[in-house]
Amino acid sequence: MSIEWYVVLSSLLFAVGAMGILIRRSPVVILLCLELMLNAGNLALVAFSRMVGNQQGQVFAVVVMVVAACEVVVGLGLIVAIFRRKLPLDVDELRELRG
Amino acid sequence: MSATAWAWLVLLLPLLGSIAISLSFRAIPARVAGAIGTAAIGLAFLCAIAALVNLLGEEPDARHHASSLWDYASAAGLDIKLGIYVDQLSTFMMLVVTGVSTLIHLYSVGYMKSDEGYHRFFSYLNFFVFSMLLLVLAGNFVLLIVGWAFVGFASYALISFWYRRTTATKAGMKAFVINVVGDIGLVLAAFLIFRELGTFEYGEVFAKAPEVFAKGEWTITAICLLLLVGAFAKSAQIPFHTWLPDAMEGPTPVSSLIHAATMVTAGVYLIARTHVLFYLAPTAADIAAFVGLATLLIAGTIAIAMTDLKRAIAYSTMSQIGYMIMGVSIGAYAQGLFHLMTHAFFKALLFMAAGSIISAMANRQDIDRMSGFWKAMRFTSLMLLVGGLALAAFPLTSGFFSKDSILAYAEARGGMYTWMAIGGYVGAFLTALYTFRLIFRVLPGKPCKEAQHLIDTGELYHGPAINPATEELEDAEVGFPGAHHHIAEQSWPMAVAMALLGFGALFAGLIQVPGVDNVLFGFLEPAFHDSPLAAIHPSVGAEWRGLAIGGAISLLGIATAWLLWAQRPGLPAAFRQRFRPLYELAVNKWYFDEAIDFLIVRPALATGRFANSVFERFVVDGLVTGTKETVSGAGGLVRVVQSGFVRSYALLLIAGFAGLALYFLLSSS
Amino acid sequence: MEEVLFFLAALGALGGAVGVIALRNPFYGVLALIVHLFSLAVLFLLLSSAFVAAAQVVVYAGAVMVLYVFVVAYVGGGGESAWESIPGQRFLAPLLGIAIFVELAIAVLASSLLALGTDGPDVKAGFGDPAAIGYLLLEKFLVPFEASSILLLLAAVGAIVLAQRKREGESA
Numbered sequence: 011m012s013i014e015w016y017v018v019l020s021s022l023l024f025a026v027g028a029m030g031i032l033i034r035r036s037p038v039v040i041l042l043c044l045e046l047m048l049n050a051g052n053l054a055l056v057a058f059s060r061m062v063g064n065q066q067g068q069v070f071a072v073v074v075m076v077v078a079a080c081e082v083v084v085g086l087g088l089i090v091a092i093f094r095r096k097l098p099l100d101v102d103e104l105r106e107l108r109g
Numbered sequence: 110m111s112a113t114a115w116a117w118l119v120l121l122l123p124l125l126g127s128i129a130i131s132l133s134f135r136a137i138p139a140r141v142a143g144a145i146g147t148a149a150i151g152l153a154f155l156c157a158i159a160a161l162v163n164l165l166g167e168e169p170d171a172r173h174h175a176s177s178l179w180d181y182a183s184a185a186g187l188d189i190k191l192g193i194y195v196d197q198l199s200t201f202m203m204l205v206v207t208g209v210s211t212l213i214h215l216y217s218v219g220y221m222k223s224d225e226g227y228h229r230f231f232s233y234l235n236f237f238v239f240s241m242l243l244l245v246l247a248g249n250f251v252l253l254i255v256g257w258a259f260v261g262f263a264s265y266a267l268i269s270f271w272y273r274r275t276t277a278t279k280a281g282m283k284a285f286v287i288n289v290v291g292d293i294g295l296v297l298a299a300f301l302i303f304r305e306l307g308t309f310e311y312g313e314v315f316a317k318a319p320e321v322f323a324k325g326e327w328t329i330t331a332i333c334l335l336l337l338v339g340a341f342a343k344s345a346q347i348p349f350h351t352w353l354p355d356a357m358e359g360p361t362p363v364s365s366l367i368h369a370a371t372m373v374t375a376g377v378y379l380i381a382r383t384h385v386l387f388y389l390a391p392t393a394a395d396i397a398a399f400v401g402l403a404t405l406l407i408a409g410t411i412a413i414a415m416t417d418l419k420r421a422i423a424y425s426t427m428s429q430i431g432y433m434i435m436g437v438s439i440g441a442y443a444q445g446l447f448h449l450m451t452h453a454f455f456k457a458l459l460f461m462a463a464g465s466i467i468s469a470m471a472n473r474q475d476i477d478r479m480s481g482f483w484k485a486m487r488f489t490s491l492m493l494l495v496g497g498l499a500l501a502a503f504p505l506t507s508g509f510f511s512k513d514s515i516l517a518y519a520e521a522r523g524g525m526y527t528w529m530a531i532g533g534y535v536g537a538f539l540t541a542l543y544t545f546r547l548i549f550r551v552l553p554g555k556p557c558k559e560a561q562h563l564i565d566t567g568e569l570y571h572g573p574a575i576n577p578a579t580e581e582l583e584d585a586e587v588g589f590p591g592a593h594h595h596i597a598e599q600s601w602p603m604a605v606a607m608a609l610l611g612f613g614a615l616f617a618g619l620i621q622v623p624g625v626d627n628v629l630f631g632f633l634e635p636a637f638h639d640s641p642l643a644a645i646h647p648s649v650g651a652e653w654r655g656l657a658i659g660g661a662i663s664l665l666g667i668a669t670a671w672l673l674w675a676q677r678p679g680l681p682a683a684f685r686q687r688f689r690p691l692y693e694l695a696v697n698k699w700y701f702d703e704a705i706d707f708l709i710v711r712p713a714l715a716t717g718r719f720a721n722s723v724f725e726r727f728v729v730d731g732l733v734t735g736t737k738e739t740v741s742g743a744g745g746l747v748r749v750v751q752s753g754f755v756r757s758y759a760l761l762l763i764a765g766f767a768g769l770a771l772y773f774l775l776s777s778s
Numbered sequence: 779m780e781e782v783l784f785f786l787a788a789l790g791a792l793g794g795a796v797g798v799i800a801l802r803n804p805f806y807g808v809l810a811l812i813v814h815l816f817s818l819a820v821l822f823l824l825l826s827s828a829f830v831a832a833a834q835v836v837v838y839a840g841a842v843m844v845l846y847v848f849v850v851a852y853v854g855g856g857g858e859s860a861w862e863s864i865p866g867q868r869f870l871a872p873l874l875g876i877a878i879f880v881e882l883a884i885a886v887l888a889s890s891l892l893a894l895g896t897d898g899p900d901v902k903a904g905f906g907d908p909a910a911i912g913y914l915l916l917e918k919f920l921v922p923f924e925a926s927s928i929l930l931l932l933a934a935v936g937a938i939v940l941a942q943r944k945r946e947g948e949s950a
Binding site: 011012013014015016017018019021022023024025026027028029030032033034035036038039041042043045046049052053056057059060061062063065066068069071072073075076077078079080081082083084086087088089090091093094099100102 | 780781784788791792795796798799804807808811814815818821822824825826827829830833834837838841842845846849850852853858863864867868870871872874875876878879882883886887893894895896897898899901905906910911914915918919922923926929930932933934936937938940941943
């Protein structure tokens with residue numbers, strides 16, 4: 011399969027992830043959709059790395075995984091903190107930061 | 110030292126006196142402040158004499174010097190120096206101002222003794238003398254305007270000296286506002302002079318003016334009319350005169366210094382100084398002469414009806430200044446200035462005597478309540494009589510020689526000026542009439558209760574502290590007159606000052622007896638050599654004829670007054686009934702205050718109200734509030750985006766990304 | 779053979795993704811994501827990136843997803859309300875998703891980057907090996923390597939601070 015198949019698949023997965031963020035209201039699910047988007051990016055990176063012929067894209071993908079892990083950690087910590095304070099776990103309800 | 114050096118000293122000393130007193134007023138006792146003030150002016154008078162002596166040592170035609178300390182503003186075609194101009198005219202004015210001021214300071218030392226604001230009084234008084242000297246010594250129009258404005262301020266400060274009285278503060282504001290109207294005229298005239306002639310210095314202006322302007326041209330007439338606006342406002346001529354009677358709210362020394370001897374003569378000085386310009390604008394000069402004549406007569410009629418002692422004397426001042434303005438406008442420069450000098454003496458004296466009487470009356474000024482003071486206060490009554498005789502131009506007093514010299518000149522000039530002379534003689538009759546009305550009301554007869562108290566106990570009558578104009582009760586703290594009053598018989602500074610002025614009022618005319626000596630005119634005339642008008646001299650015979658007519662009219666006036674007020678007290682009341690409308694006109698001061706209120710004050714207030722309700726609300730406020738509303742409205746519209754919903758933010762983000770990607774796609778295809 | 783594997787993996791990835799966004803219960807969503815991750819690992823293998831595939835399975839599917847499972851177990855799967863509080867969101871979201879996909883696809887397919895149409899250059903046997911990645915990480919990309927380790931530290935500290943219980947009672 012030529013590289014473009016992989017890249018097109020990656021963009022499809024990215025679009026699905028974006029749609030998920032816009033639709034869902036639970037913070038946990040939104041984080042999951044964020045994972046989708048990150049992984050789509052990873053797929054594109056690895057595909058291009060294969061296309062170019064060196065491993066730099068793969069290194070980039072590993073670093074992205076690290077970042078994603080950190081972000082998940084903090085995000086889930088936030089969710090736990092919200093849950094502990096007995097606030098509703100719904101991004102539409104949590105909107106005190108507004109103009 | 111040269112004359113100009115002495116002149117600078119004359120200018121400096123009162124300023125130093127004022128600063129010294131105002132800086133140390135908490136530390137020095139009252140009498141020291143009075144001593145500093147009087148000494149400053151006294152020394153200035155001596156320096157003025159030194160300047161005169163210096164000047165007399167030169168050739169008559171060389172007696173004019175300009176001296177400047179430094180360049181005040183030198184740029185872009187402007188060259189204004191801080192300079193003075195010393196010639197016969199300014200030396201004469203210097204002497205009169207410092208001389209009379211010294212005596213008035215001396216009088217104030219006694220008169221204001223129990224006042225809480227004693228230091229402030231002397232500081233202001235010294236500042237006033239400095240301003241007046243600056244005005245007369247100024248060597249260019251800019252410094253003249255500075256002196257003019259300072260004098261206006263000093264007048265305001267001194268009129269509202271008893272600042273806790275609303276009548277006083279209102280009078281001060283009225284005087285100041287009318288003075289500012291005059292200032293506008295003066296400043297505009299200075300601008301026009303600069304525009305046409307390119308300079309402010311006196312010497313250059315008066316040399317260039319005859320070359321640049323044709324006689325009767327409209328620019329020079331405009332300049333002179335604007336100068337006249339300034340002169341009339343300062344000298345209380347119609348229609349700018351309404352401030353002077355109200356200015357009697359100030360203490361009596363203030364009335365005698367500022368509103369009799371010096372400030373109100375500034376207009377006369379101005380016309381005399383700029384006589385070259387007035388010669389080139391005969392229309393303006395004639396207008397000035399008519400205004401002088403009109404003021405002379407109108408003020409005379411009002412003075413007959415006034416019952417407040419100080420206000421009656423104020424209208425008399427207005428009338429006499431009318432003589433002086435008329436004189437200097439028609440070309441009788443030296444004669445007008447002669448009358449200025451003698452008027453300073455006898456008017457200051459009259460005010461001082463009036464102050465003494467008012468003190469005896471426990472601050473009441475109503476002549477209806479006064480009588481029989483001849484028995485109670487001999488010295489004061491004598492001084493009042495002396496001043497009154499000089500004012501009425503009784504034969505051989507100073508006023509006799511000075512007033513009639515103006516009228517003799519008018520006759521000699523001929524044409525319509527002879528009619529002015531006749532008007533002047535009518536005015537002289539009125540003068541004698543109202544002056545001796547006052548004297549015959551106050552001095553003879555059965556003593557009133559205040560006078561009786563003085564005769565019986567030798568102490569002054571103690572009445573409640575009231576505002577003489579409104580009869581409301583006051584107290585004696587700072588901002589009001591003091592608790593104690595002082596009369597000349599009990600206060601030697603007052604007596605000495607009055608005696609010296611009385612001497613001057615009686616004998617000062619003898620320096621200018623026609624055909625006998627020519628001290629004053631001989632000194633002053635070279636200053637007016639550049640005016641052909643000043644060369645008109647009535648013959649000695651014509652002068653003596655004028656003097657005879659004047660003397661006869663004066664005696665007639667005194668006799669009529671004696672008849673009306675001493676012999677037949679019922680007659681004035683009968684006249685009042687018979688000529689009711691005329692009486693009403695006089696007593697209401699010819700309704701000038703009401704006219705100004707109707708023509709100027711009300712439209713101004715209406716404009717202000719209109720500006721506030723329409724312009725301010727819709728235009729200014731609209732602009733400001735409108736801008737604010739627009740901005741906050743726009744902010745409100747934008748604020749909608751900040752909903753707090755994370756998902757809408759995400760939507761906007763992704764929509765933006767999609768848009769951007771679309772743009773790049775399209776632009777690269 | 780490669781094509782079949784590709785399509786199966788692609789289906790798995792897509793199915794997992796759709797499952798994440800469609801399933802109500804977040805626990806089922808997590809499971810769907812795990813399927814997605816495994817499919818992605820297969821795709822990485824197809825692209826000769828062995829190390830990345832292994833890291834994906836071990837780190838991502840192994841550690842991160844376990845974390846998710848723990849949290850979902852603690853927090854519970856709430857039912858989300860069905861009604862939409864933001865007007866226009868439900869309408870615009872699919873629209874934008876489709877728009878993004880179409881644009882990106884056009885960008886890729888109509889690209890003048892001709893190498894996209896190939897399978898890539900021939901690579902040696904140890905192309906995606908840990909050794910190769912390791913050499914790059916420690917030589918050329920040392921700074922990013924160290925930076926990401928600091929990032930991990932920060933994240934760990936941050937998580938501890940966030941999830942901390944207050945000493946005496948709860949405060950907002």
